[in-house]
Amino acid sequence: MIVAALPEAASPSAADAASVCVVCEALRRENNFRLDEIDATADIAAAGEAVVDSMGFCGSHALFPNSTADKDVALVRLLRDASDRVLGMLGDESRYFERLLDLFFAADRACAACKVDDQHAAQRVHRLVDDTDFSLACPPLCYAHYRNIAYALKAPALPALARAQLRTAERIGAQVGTIDSWERSGTTEKITGATLPRALAFVAGDSRTTRNHSWLDQDGDEALAQIRCRVCVEIAGAEQHWFDMVKRVAALGEDSWTVFPTCRIHVHACARFGDAWIAASTLRYAVEITRDALHAGIEALDYDKSNREIAAKSVFYRRQGAAYILGQQRKMIASLPRCPACERALVAQERGIAGVLQALRQARSGRVDEEAGGLCLKHFATVYLHTLGGETRSRLVAMQTERLRGLSARLAQIGNADDPVTGDALRQAIDMWQTAISRPEDVR
Numbered sequence: 001m002i003v004a005a006l007p008e009a010a011s012p013s014a015a016d017a018a019s020v021c022v023v024c025e026a027l028r029r030e031n032n033f034r035l036d037e038i039d040a041t042a043d044i045a046a047a048g049e050a051v052v053d054s055m056g057f058c059g060s061h062a063l064f065p066n067s068t069a070d071k072d073v074a075l076v077r078l079l080r081d082a083s084d085r086v087l088g089m090l091g092d093e094s095r096y097f098e099r100l101l102d103l104f105f106a107a108d109r110a111c112a113a114c115k116v117d118d119q120h121a122a123q124r125v126h127r128l129v130d131d132t133d134f135s136l137a138c139p140p141l142c143y144a145h146y147r148n149i150a151y152a153l154k155a156p157a158l159p160a161l162a163r164a165q166l167r168t169a170e171r172i173g174a175q176v177g178t179i180d181s182w183e184r185s186g187t188t189e190k191i192t193g194a195t196l197p198r199a200l201a202f203v204a205g206d207s208r209t210t211r212n213h214s215w216l217d218q219d220g221d222e223a224l225a226q227i228r229c230r231v232c233v234e235i236a237g238a239e240q241h242w243f244d245m246v247k248r249v250a251a252l253g254e255d256s257w258t259v260f261p262t263c264r265i266h267v268h269a270c271a272r273f274g275d276a277w278i279a280a281s282t283l284r285y286a287v288e289i290t291r292d293a294l295h296a297g298i299e300a301l302d303y304d305k306s307n308r309e310i311a312a313k314s315v316f317y318r319r320q321g322a323a324y325i326l327g328q329q330r331k332m333i334a335s336l337p338r339c340p341a342c343e344r345a346l347v348a349q350e351r352g353i354a355g356v357l358q359a360l361r362q363a364r365s366g367r368v369d370e371e372a373g374g375l376c377l378k379h380f381a382t383v384y385l386h387t388l389g390g391e392t393r394s395r396l397v398a399m400q401t402e403r404l405r406g407l408s409a410r411l412a413q414i415g416n417a418d419d420p421v422t423g424d425a426l427r428q429a430i431d432m433w434q435t436a437i438s439r440p441e442d443v444r
C-alpha cells in the first residue's frame, strides 16, 4: 500500500507558500489549463488545435478519477477533435509533410498544459524582474522560479540573487539537516509540521501549481498493465524500478547520490508516494544538493570574474561576446546535478524506441500493431522521425491511423449518447494522448 507522506493537506498554507516562493503563490491563484478542467464552455476546436500542437500531454498532466460526467463529455469531444486533426494530416501525408515534421520534432519537449503554465510563469517572472531591484532585496523563490529569474536577469544582478537563494537553502538545510537525530518511529510527527512541506516547496515548487504526475501514484502492476504504448511501458517500468531502489537506499542510508532525485518531478514523487522516512531522506538530500550547487556556482562566478580581469591584461586576450558570458554565468549559478530517475527514464525511452523500430522492421504486415505495441502520440512522433521513410514508416503510419480511427469512432459514440461516459474509451484516449516521461526541460 502506498502511504502518502505529504498529502495535499500537509502542503504549506497560503501564507506559507508565499513565504517560500512569490511566483508559485501568484500562479496558484490563476486558472491554468488542465485536462481535467476542460468543461462544456471550452472552445473545443481551439483546445484541440493546442493539444495537436504539442502532440498531447506530458506525464505530469494526466486526468485521473474524480472527474465529473460533464467534464468527461467535454474531454471526449476535445480528444476526438485532436485525434481527427492528426488523422486528417496522416491521411494526406505528402501534402502535410512539412507540418507533420514541425509537430513531430517538437513533440518530445512540448506539452499542451505545460505550455500554458510556462507562459503564466514567464509573465510573472518578467513582471517581478521589472519591479524588483535585486541588489536591494530578493523575494523568496523556489528553485525552479529562481532559475527562471536568473535567466531573465542581467549579469550585475546575478551574484546578489544567487547569494540570497543560497542563504535560503542554508536555512532550510539546517532545518532538515537534523533528521538524522530524529527517531525513525517519531519521524511522521516531525514531518507533518511545517519543515518538510516548506523544504519541498523550496526545492520542487508548490505542489498545486506543479502537479507532478508519475506512474508511481497508482498501484504499480495495475498501472503498468493499463499502458498500451510500448515505450511508455519501458519508462514506467524504469520509474517503478528506480523507486524500489530509493526505498532500499533510504532504508540502508547508502550511496544516495546514484539514486536520490534532484528534479522537482521526482522529488515530489518521493515526497508524496514514499513513506515518511523516504520523504524526509530524499528531501534532505535535495535541499543539500541545491545548497551545494548554489555555493559552487557563486564561487565559480567570483573565480570567473577575477580570471577575466587577469586575462584582459594579457596580450593574447580575445574578447568574448557579452551574451556568451552572461549565458555561462547563468548556467554557473542555476544548474543542478542530473537527476538519476530522469536519466533512467531517458535510457528506458531509447530502449523502448529501439524495440519498436526493430519490431516495425521485422513484422509482417498485419501483425505490426501487436509487435510494435500501440504507441502514444508523442512516441509515435519520435519513432516516425527515426524511420527513414519507405516501408517501415508506411507500416508505422498505417498502424497509428488504424488505432486513431478506432479511437475516434468510439469517442464519437460516447459524445452523442445521453448515457454516462463509461470511462473505458476515455481512458484509452487519454492513454494515447499522454506520455509517461516527465518534461525534458526538467532533465538537466
Ligand SMILES: [Zn+2]
Residues within 6 Å of the ligand: 021, 022, 023, 024, 025, 141, 142, 143, 144, 145, 205, 206
Ligand atoms: Zn516557485
Ligand SMILES: [Zn+2]
Residues within 6 Å of the ligand: 057, 058, 059, 060, 061, 111, 112, 113, 114, 115, 439
Ligand atoms: Zn505537462
Ligand SMILES: [Zn+2]
Residues within 6 Å of the ligand: 229, 230, 231, 232, 233, 375, 376, 377, 378, 379, 434, 435, 436
Ligand atoms: Zn508512449
Ligand SMILES: [Zn+2]
Residues within 6 Å of the ligand: 261, 262, 263, 264, 265, 266, 267, 339, 340, 341, 342, 343
Ligand atoms: Zn527526475
